[in-house]
Amino acid sequence: MKYSTSPTPSRSNSSLLGMSSRTTSPLPPPASYRTDCMSATNKSYKYLRRFVKFDQMDFEYALWQMLYLFIAPKKVYRNFNYRKQTKSQFARDDPAFLVLLVGCLCVTSIGFAWVLSLGIGQSILFLLYVVFVDCILCGMIxxxxxxxxxxxYLREQISDMDVEWGYAFDVHLNAFFPPLVLLHFIQLFFYHPLISHEWFISTFIGNTIWLAALGYYIYITFLGYNVVPGLRNTRIILVALPLVFFFYVVTIIMRWNLSVSLMYFYHYRVL
Incomplete structure (x- = not known):
């Protein structure tokens, strides 16, 4: 290479050099720019392979997402858009969030086992149910x-970019985390001293926690699909909110304590 001794480049060569410098711009490419469109199988293999490589997982970023799912969930999905621009996919390629979520389920399951007075074997069975049935299997469905x-039904045109299944599962995991904290952690501190009784205030507090949990799940799910380009009428997901509130009012009138019912269900499922 003899660029240092060559004469000043001509006008045409300068244009070519300018084009070359633009191709190495540090700015992220547009959303339609796809340099490494992997198949769904390759994406899944890459995702699963990283489960055994903890040093490559960004747990700090996953913790940031968990925090902001409570206080500002829109910011979480804004970062999903950034991933689409830089990595040509909405779905996570890092399983750190799922690993931390399973860790939270393990911790809260210990609390549930203590509240329900479960034995060691029953506690392990309860944990398997919560992780693989309640979270993963129901989430996949x-x-x-x-x-x-x-x-x-929600795509504007048949030629528009489709929603990735992996992203749909990520939306479920995002929406699942706040209800997990409300129902499997915060509720445990109030169950025996307050919620488990037959008082009206017990039913009101227990069912209100359920209302907040379901409201979080529906709203975060709506945000997940609302940020995807090419989808229309995503607000139809929010139709579930007034239905949930109506159900909440009915349970209050009937004095049906949903938290107590959940405890009975969990207890008899592992017997």
Whole structure:
């Protein structure tokens, strides 16, 4: 290479050099720019392979997401848009969030086992149910249903970019975390001294926690699909909110304590 001894480049060469410098711009490419469109199988393999590489997981960023899912969930989905621009996919390529979520389930399951007076074997069975059935299996079912509905009925044009199944599952995990903290952690501190009684205030507090948990799940799910370009009428997801509130009012009138029912369900499921 003899660039240092060559004469001043001509006008055409300067244009070529300018084009070359623009191609190495540090700015993120637009959303339509796709340099490494991997198949769903390759994306899944890359995601699963990182489960055994803890040193490559960004746990600090995952903790930041968990915090902001409570105080400002829109900021979390703004970062999903950044991932689409830089990595050509909405779905997470880092399983750190799921690992931390499972860790939270393990911790809260110990609290549940203590509240329900479960033995060691029952506690392990309870943990397996919560992680693999309540979180992962039910999440896969919900994610698949919303994935089909969004791609089949909410897309503006048939040629628009479709919603990734992995992203639909990520939306479920995001929406699952606040209800997990409310129902599996905060509620435990009030269950025996207050919620487990037959008082009206017990039913009111227990069912209000349920209302907040379901409200979080629906709203965060709506935000997840609302940020995807090409989807329309995503506000239909919010229709579930007044239905949940109506159900909440009915349970208050009937004096049906949902928290106590949840405890009975969890207890008899592991017997």
């Amino acid at each position: 919900v994610a698949t249903m919303l994935w089909v509905v969004s791609n089949r």
